[in-house]
Amino acid sequence: MNVTEKPEIVAADFPDHTQLPDSDGTFVKNFQEHPQSILLTTSVRPILDQLHPDGQYCIGQDSGIYWRVPQPPEPPEKGAEAPDWFYVPDVPPTLDGNMRRSYVMWRELMPPLIILEFVSGNGSEERDTTPRKGKFWIYERIIRPAFYGIYEVQKAQIELYHLVENRFELVQSNQRGHYPIAQIGVELGIWQGIYQGVELPWMRWWDAEGNLIPAAEERAEQAELAAEQERQMRIESDLAAEQERQRRIEAEQRIQALEARLRELEGGSSVDS
Known part of the structure; x- marks a missing residue:
């Protein structure tokens, strides 16, 4: 091989979901995050089942999205973000008959349609635009979901962004106070009520006519x-x-x-x- 030639790089040269860590050793920040994810997943799944009769989609809940391969001595998980909830269309829910351990961008190439983060602190982490480090920057510039939502239970509000011409633009709510996700025919909003025995301003889905979608x-x-x-x-x-x-x-x-x-x-x- 000519010394000036660069070796061909193929996907097999990079690790897959079975070779990458599926946890960074941290734990869920509060007791509300897990039921919130379940509420989102179980309510929207019938909608997604209709949109994907072949079953080709996946939902991640506090699961890693690997967007780069860290160089030693960095640990592998430094190349991942772990959204609280995300949905990816047109990919298999399992790989080789096994549940996904993580979502590996360089293997799949399909970005999530929507990523949702549940704020536990003051929201600075979810809005961090520091290049190659900040969560907002990584989502906007590298992972590039069509929608990125920041949910603050303490403020009972959702901040939703839509990727337009390579930049996130803030989405305005409709007359119902909801945020339409036209690609799947639903709206995202806040519902004050009791779920799993706890009354909170929960993040919920509605259909395009404004009907609450049950969990x-x-x-x-x-x-x-x-x-x-x-x-x-x-x-x-x-x-x-x-x-x-x-x-x-x-x-x-x-x-x-x-x-x-x-x-x-x-x-x-x-x-x-």
């Missing part, structure tokens, strides 16, 4: 309520049918009694004559 537990409760209502309707219908049957029997008995009385009267009249 898995809520769908189960709705199905149970609908089944109970159907059971009560059947009971009421059966009761009404039984009451109608009894009315018919009683009416028939009255008619038979009247007919018998008439026969008695007719018989008495014949004897008199």
Whole structure:
């Protein structure tokens, strides 16, 4: 090989999700983050299942997105960001029959459609624009999701950015106070209510008509309520049918009694004559 030639670099030269750490040793910052992720995932999954009938999409929850290969002595996880929640369309949910340990950009090449961060501090980390270090800079310039959302539960607000011409632009809410994600036909917003026994301003999905999209537990409760209502309707219908049957029997008995009385009267009249 000519000394001036550079060796060809192929994807196999770089580590994949099985060779990279799936944790940096830190723990979830507060107890709200896990149920918040579950709420987002279980409510939007039926929508995504309709959009991807082939099942080709993945959702990450506090999972790493590797965007560069750190050079020693840096640990490998320094090349990753771990969003609290993200969705990537048109990629398989598993690799070689195994659950993903992380999402590796140089293997997949498909950016997430949306990344969401849940603020635990003052939000400076999520808005850090320091080149090649700050989370906002890395998302905007390297990972490049179509949407990046910053959710602050203490302020009950969402700050959503849309990638336009290589830069994040702040998205304005609609008349409902929601942020439309047209690509999947949903809106993102704040819902004050009780989820998993805790009342908070939760981040939720709505459909394009402004209807709240229920989570898995809520769908189960709705199905149970609908089944109970159907059971009560059947009971009421059966009761009404039984009451109608009894009315018919009683009416028939009255008619038979009247007919018998008439026969008695007719018989008495014949004897008199």
